[in-house]
Amino acid sequence: MKGVQIQPAMPRSWRPETKPHKFCPGCGHGIVLKALGEAIDELEIQDRVVFGCDIGCSLLAWDFFNVDTVQTHHGRTTPVMVGMKRANPELIVVAYMGDGGGYAIGTQHLVNAATRNDRITVILVNNTQYGMTGGQMAPTTLPGQKTETTPFGRDPELTGYPIQGPEMVASITRDGAYVARGTVAKPRQLKGFIKRALQNQMAGRGFSFVEALSTCPTNWRTNAEDTWKFIEKEMTKYFKVGEVKVPPELARGKGEREDG
Amino acid sequence: MARPVKILLAGEGGQGVQAVAEIIAEAAYEKGREALYIPNFGIEQRGGVSLAFVQVGDEPIGPPRFETADLAIALSDRAVVRSRPYVGPETTFIYDSSIGTNHLPQGVTRLVAVPAIEVSKKELHPRVFNVMILGAVIGLTGVITVEEAKEAIERRLGHRFEKDPALRELNHRAVERGVELVKGKL
Amino acid sequence: MPAKPKPVEGEKKVFMTGNEVVAWAAAAAGAECMYGYPITPQNEIMHYWTRLAPKFGLIFLQTEDELAAGFTMLGGVLAGRKSFTATAGPGNTLMQEPLSMAEMMRLPAVVVIQQRGGPSTGQVVYSQQEVTLTSLGGNGEGLRVVYSTSSHQDLYDYTIKAFNTAWRYRFPTFVLGDGYQGKMREPVVMYDPELRGVELVPAEPYVGRPGTPGVDRPPAHLRNAYSIEEELYEAVMELVREYEKVAPEIVEHEAFGVDGARVVAVAHGVVFRAVKGVVRELRQQGVPVGYFRPITLRPFPADALRRVAATGVRLLVVESAYGQLARLVKEALSGLPAEVHGLYKPGVLVGQGEIATRIKTLVQGG
Numbered sequence: 001m002k003g004v005q006i007q008p009a010m011p012r013s014w015r016p017e018t019k020p021h022k023f024c025p026g027c028g029h030g031i032v033l034k035a036l037g038e039a040i041d042e043l044e045i046q047d048r049v050v051f052g053c054d055i056g057c058s059l060l061a062w063d064f065f066n067v068d069t070v071q072t073h074h075g076r077t078t079p080v081m082v083g084m085k086r087a088n089p090e091l092i093v094v095a096y097m098g099d100g101g102g103y104a105i106g107t108q109h110l111v112n113a114a115t116r117n118d119r120i121t122v123i124l125v126n127n128t129q130y131g132m133t134g135g136q137m138a139p140t141t142l143p144g145q146k147t148e149t150t151p152f153g154r155d156p157e158l159t160g161y162p163i164q165g166p167e168m169v170a171s172i173t174r175d176g177a178y179v180a181r182g183t184v185a186k187p188r189q190l191k192g193f194i195k196r197a198l199q200n201q202m203a204g205r206g207f208s209f210v211e212a213l214s215t216c217p218t219n220w221r222t223n224a225e226d227t228w229k230f231i232e233k234e235m236t237k238y239f240k241v242g243e244v245k246v247p248p249e250l251a252r253g254k255g256e257r258e259d260g
Numbered sequence: 261m262a263r264p265v266k267i268l269l270a271g272e273g274g275q276g277v278q279a280v281a282e283i284i285a286e287a288a289y290e291k292g293r294e295a296l297y298i299p300n301f302g303i304e305q306r307g308g309v310s311l312a313f314v315q316v317g318d319e320p321i322g323p324p325r326f327e328t329a330d331l332a333i334a335l336s337d338r339a340v341v342r343s344r345p346y347v348g349p350e351t352t353f354i355y356d357s358s359i360g361t362n363h364l365p366q367g368v369t370r371l372v373a374v375p376a377i378e379v380s381k382k383e384l385h386p387r388v389f390n391v392m393i394l395g396a397v398i399g400l401t402g403v404i405t406v407e408e409a410k411e412a413i414e415r416r417l418g419h420r421f422e423k424d425p426a427l428r429e430l431n432h433r434a435v436e437r438g439v440e441l442v443k444g445k446l
Numbered sequence: 447m448p449a450k451p452k453p454v455e456g457e458k459k460v461f462m463t464g465n466e467v468v469a470w471a472a473a474a475a476g477a478e479c480m481y482g483y484p485i486t487p488q489n490e491i492m493h494y495w496t497r498l499a500p501k502f503g504l505i506f507l508q509t510e511d512e513l514a515a516g517f518t519m520l521g522g523v524l525a526g527r528k529s530f531t532a533t534a535g536p537g538n539t540l541m542q543e544p545l546s547m548a549e550m551m552r553l554p555a556v557v558v559i560q561q562r563g564g565p566s567t568g569q570v571v572y573s574q575q576e577v578t579l580t581s582l583g584g585n586g587e588g589l590r591v592v593y594s595t596s597s598h599q600d601l602y603d604y605t606i607k608a609f610n611t612a613w614r615y616r617f618p619t620f621v622l623g624d625g626y627q628g629k630m631r632e633p634v635v636m637y638d639p640e641l642r643g644v645e646l647v648p649a650e651p652y653v654g655r656p657g658t659p660g661v662d663r664p665p666a667h668l669r670n671a672y673s674i675e676e677e678l679y680e681a682v683m684e685l686v687r688e689y690e691k692v693a694p695e696i697v698e699h700e701a702f703g704v705d706g707a708r709v710v711a712v713a714h715g716v717v718f719r720a721v722k723g724v725v726r727e728l729r730q731q732g733v734p735v736g737y738f739r740p741i742t743l744r745p746f747p748a749d750a751l752r753r754v755a756a757t758g759v760r761l762l763v764v765e766s767a768y769g770q771l772a773r774l775v776k777e778a779l780s781g782l783p784a785e786v787h788g789l790y791k792p793g794v795l796v797g798q799g800e801i802a803t804r805i806k807t808l809v810q811g812g
Contacts, residue, residue, distance in 0.1 A: 013660075015660060015665065046658050046659065046660075046661075047657065047658040047659065047662075048654070050524075050653045050654060055671070059669070059671050062667055062668075062669040062671070063667045063669075065659075065665065066658075066659045066660025066661070066665050067659055067660075067665055068652075068653035068654060068655075068659055068665055068666040068667075069665065069666065069667050069668065069669075070524060070652075070653065070666075070668040070669075071668065071669040071670060071671060072517065072520075072547065072670075073517070073543060073544070073546075073547055073670075076513065076514075076517045076543070076544070076547075079509065079513070079514040079517035079518045079521065080517045080518070080520055080521040080524070081521060082507075082514075082518050082521060083479070083481060083507075083517065083518030083519060083520065083521025083522045083524075083525075083529070084521035084522065084524055084525045084653070085521070085525075086479070086505055086507060086518070086521075086522070087478070087479055087505065087521065087522040087525035087526070087527045087529065088525040088526065088527075088651070088654055090654070091525065091653070091654045108510055108511060108513075108514070109510065109513075109514055109517075111510075112509070112510035112514070282631070285461070285631060286461055286631075289461040289633055290461075294632075294633065295461070295631075295632065295633070296630060296631065296632045297630065297631045297632075298626060298629060298630035298631070299629065300571075301486075301487070301570070301571060301625075301629060302569070302570065302571065303486075303569075303570055320597075321632065321719075322719045322720060322722065322723035322798070323716055323717070323719045323720040323723070323795055323798065324626045324627075324630045324632075324716060324719075324795070325626070325795050326798075327797040327798065327799050327800075328799075
């Protein structure tokens with residue numbers, strides 16, 4: 001075929017040698033990391049980004065990118081990247097974690113980094129349970145959802161309702177913070193949110209946070225159809241997709257706050 | 261090998277015990293001697309008995325706390341009780357004459373009451389009570405001279421004396437009065 | 447761009463608290479970042495550091511807890527700046543989390559510990575009860591360096607040395623003091639290390655080096671997790687080999703009067719000051735006694751102590767803990783028929799009178 005440019009399937013900032021990746025079939029991490037990779041490419045910051053990953057399935061991304069990477073301890077990616085950014089503000093630091101790393105063991109650090117308005121970008125992958133350890137309840141598990149530690153379904157009387165992470169972050173941050181919730185069901189929109197979250201850090205404006213609704217058919221024990229049904233129909237009952245907080249400068253650029 | 265002089269000061273928080281201890285230690289250091297000072301400290305920020313351990317000598321001081329003081333000064337009832345573990349038969353034990361005699365340590369050869377609180381109230385000013393105690397310590401141990409004490413006080417409070425020179429006079433008088441109070445008491 | 451002023455120029459003798467000494471020493475060593483969390487009795491290190499910070503362009507953050515203090519410190523190290531933190535007691539317990547990561551990843555972390563009474567909240571004043579935790583803490587093999595100081599001069603000298611040791615050998619390095627050292631005032635000589643021929647090992651970044659990763663240079667892929675047992679085995683054995691190789695260069699101790707001694711007192715930190723005075727006085731009286739002071743608790747000066755113990759001398763371990771130093775001593779002497787006695791006073795400074803009495807009893811065969 002002459003004159004046809006074949007679009008590379010893989011972002012330039014990905015590391016080809018470690019592909020195919022180690023995530024399960026149907027895992028949402030691959031889609032989130034692709035959105036992140038494309039955002040890094042488009043912003044041309046491959047030489048400035050440091051990618052931090054947590055414990056949980058996110059740790060499998062330790063050699064995923066052609067980007068300096070440090071895998072840390074569970075819930076501690078945020079403080080490592082905070083310390084790194086304060087020591088070298090030229091770096092663009094990304095703290096990548098799951099719902100446990102951000103909303104359970106790491107909440108202390110998330111809340112304080114947000115309150116300090118640390119210029120870091122946190123990407124939190126929400127798949128409503130703890131994947132790597134075999135599917136236990138997470139702060140994001142839906143009421144009635146069966147997990148290994150709620151085999152009869154999560155009882156909100158006993159364990160509360162799913163945490164509203166981005167809403168919490170939005171309420172404790174001031175102007176300058178960027179907060180959004182995307183979904184792997186809408187990868188282009190997710191990429192846009194991640195890109196704006198990185199731009200917000202590059203502009204030195206403030207704390208940037210993107211929660212990404214994601215899939216885990218392995219622990220959900222769902223087939224393809226039910227997997228998509230869960231993320232598109234069930235999860236969205238509790239987790240509203242869209243931008244939650246946008247600094248005025250960013251809002252001017254690309255139109256209004258993006259919802260849904 | 262000359263042992264250092266071991267001084268224990270004990271009083272209520274607010275009586276200025278730590279300031280006195282710090283002045284003695286710092287003045288001794290300034291004149292080229294070896295000195296070590298440590299306050300007691302605990303969880304409470306205020307209240308409680310304030311203890312200060314000061315050692316002055318010619319060789320580097322050993323452990324920061326000692327078992328038996330050469331000189332112990334207690335400025336309140338509670339201070340007397342708290343200082344008793346550090347008092348031995350050879351300790352010179354000074355206490356303010358306003359303190360009741362029920363809890364005083366037994367078997368001490370040199371037990372001396374001084375009317376420090378009364379004198380500072382009547383003749384000087386309650387705020388320089390602790391400076392009088394400083395004078396008493398100098399008078400009893402000679403670890404530093406009156407001049408050196410005055411220099412140390414100047415280093416610490418000189419900026420305040422600039423605004424109110426009468427304060428300097430008051431402090432100097434307090435040191436001298438403290439020395440007088442213990443003269444001939446041993 | 448004008449050079450930053452040096453925190454300590456030339457040499458000067460001062461009279462200050464140990465916590466203040468630590469702040470100055472760290473700055474003199476070229477430390478640029480302190481991340482910390484308040485806990486008695488080390489708070490003043492932060493107080494002094496934050497006051498030095500604007501003058502010398504230093505970085506500081508008070509974090510949300512000791513976990514964050516440790517991990518932000520590691521972030522600073524990864525970015526290529528000499529970084530440190532300080533803690534005590536329950537904070538030291540939390541600090542094992544980040545320090546385990548430092549151990550696995552060979553990160554040059556520097557931590558100052560001012561021991562207080564434990565376990566749990568204990569007392570905020572003094573102890574030597576964090577020896578086990580500091581020397582062997584974390585969920586690994588305890589591949590770390592621990593310097594036990596016993597004077598302000600030690601605090602100054604060994605805080606500087608800690609940064610050099612950490613960045614040269616890349617094992618987490620500790621300065622183990624205590625609340626008394628932190629709060630007492632005594633003379634110390636502060637100096638510009640380079641004037642005394644102490645070369646400052648430079649820091650270098652782990653991440654963010656020049657060039658595009660995967661294009662101009664390999665990316666830094668730093669991890670502490672392994673999939674297979676054998677992978678981890680290889681990684682740990684590599685750490686152990688490296689540690690054992692450099693241990694002889696790091697280990698330090700001091701001893702006196704051990705030749706011909708009937709009893710040798712073993713002590714560290716401020717308890718050593720008490721022991722030293724007692725031993726010297728007893729020897730003047732003709733009592734055959736000596737002392738052995740481990741300066742590095744990790745790596746422990748086992749060879750030197752074994753030489754002492756081989757003579758059949760009785761050892762008396764004196765500490766403000768219930769056998770934590772003794773445990774290290776016994777491990778070092780394992781295989782030798784050495785008699786190890788203990789004078790244990792958890793959380794309390796052992797008195798010189800008590801030490802002297804005990805030594806004399808042991809000398810007489812009791």
